[in-house]
Amino acid sequence: MATEKYADEIRFCASCAKMCRHVCTSGTITKSESATPYGRCLLAYYIENGVLEPSEEILDIMYQCSTCGLCQANCLLDYDIPKVVETLRANLVEKGLVNEDAARLAENAEKEHNPYGEPHSERFSKLKAAKETNPEVIYFVGCTSAYRNPEIAEAVLNILDRANINYTILDDEWCCGSPILRTGYRKQARELMKHNQEMINGMNAKIVVTPCAGCYKTLKQDYPEQGFPLKAEVLHASEFIQRLIDKKKIKLDKKIKKIVTYHDPCHLGRHSEIYDAPRKLLEQIPGVELVEMEFNRENAHCCGSGGGMEATYPEIAEQAGRRRVEEAKETGAKIIVTCCPFCKKQLLKVSDNEIEVYDIAELLSQGLE
Structure with missing residues (x-):
């Protein structure tokens, strides 16, 4: 199983003092021991060792997790339990155990290149953005800014324009892949990543800027981990805007x-x-x-x-x-x-x-x- 690489984490987590139980986002709300980091890791341990077979009940428990990482911040050994959860989700998907809501995100991303299922042709229909052919900066807008919170996209555009930045948005930007990867649909996530990598690297820009924390983490960390490194430096908008202030381009x-x-x-x-x-x-x-x-x-x-x-x-x-x-x-x-x-x-x-x-x-x- 793919969780074998996390065997030490799973084994030690199963026998730990489990302070993470007291901070878990879903565990403290559901009051369920199974829905704590310890509970999920114990289930992963049992599955890994053939004590339990994957089931619908285990599937539900694994998707009652925001992978927020607060458990890891309170783990004495700093184990990456969110990564264990993501990996087990991917294993369950491969075995045909499917959470319908998670599957819908992947289906939407395959069809319309965004998890919301909104028409891809309308992704930037309301944005008045530059499309330079040789940009120094690529503004990666992200699905949520494009379809749900366009005021964020417009605010970033205003800052870029006021600073006279040579930038562009991608004509054919797809979902970064974050929600698809987190929910276990790795094949579909990699297809999204491959497309965006080809688009970004083909422009030879120096910097990719995004206002989305999920896009940022995925572009910067997950793309190289999954085999799709970007040539450009990836910056969150907050980092990039501070550079603009430091260079006195905006005030x-x-x-x-x-x-x-x-x-x-x-x-x-x-x-x-x-x-x-x-x-x-x-x-x-x-x-x-x-x-x-x-x-x-x-x-x-x-x-x-x-x-x-x-x-x-x-x-x-x-x-x-x-x-x-x-x-x-x-x-x-x-x-x-x-x-x-x-x-x-x-x-x-x-x-x-x-x-x-x-x-x-x-x-x-x-x-x-």
Whole structure:
């Protein structure tokens, strides 16, 4: 089985003191021992050693996970349990055990090149973006910014235009593959990756910029791991915008007198260790007061929408999102700022209009005179 490479992790996790149980996004909501990192790893151990056969019940447990990585942040041995979960999901898919909601994401991506199943021809129909033939920068928009949160895409475009950046968007951008890969559909994810790699490398651009934490992690880490390395440097929009400020290409002059708190996206924070860049940007906006939630940086709670859980178990995802909104409100902040369209979409959905939710690109775009 493909999980053999994680045999040590599985064995030690099964006999550990299991402090991860107390922080698990889904485990603390469902109150199910099976839905904790320890429970999932124990099931993987039993399957690996022939004690259990894969089943529909095990399938359900494996998809009750946002792969947020909070378990790994609280693991004394720093084991990559999210990777174990992703691998076991892929094994289950290969055996024909299918979560219908996860399968639908893969089917949509095959047909329309996005997990939402929206027409590919309309991906950028509302965006007025540059399409240079020899760009220095490729702006990788991502599916959620394109189809669900176009205000984020427009904010990034405004910043790029104001800085006079020689950039382009891809005429035929496909899903980066993140939600498809996380849910176990590796073959389909690799097809998406191969297409995007050929498009990006064919342009010889120096930098790929994306506002999506999931796209960032996938382009930067998963593409080379899966055999599709990119020639260009991959930067999250927060990193790239800070470079523009440092080079004095843009200036945050407009005062925004607001108390804000920052939500660390799992893919940008724990998975990519980018914590300071977004906070530094917020602190440079005149008038903005940044206050931290109790659980922040590597200990930040997940919004619930990652790892396909928003599609497979939306009720668990929503409870996770509501918990995060309550933590934000406790700070006295009027705005939650995040660096991921997926996080914004989820937090906005459960906020009940009691607190505003912005992507950092939106706030920075507003801060430009």
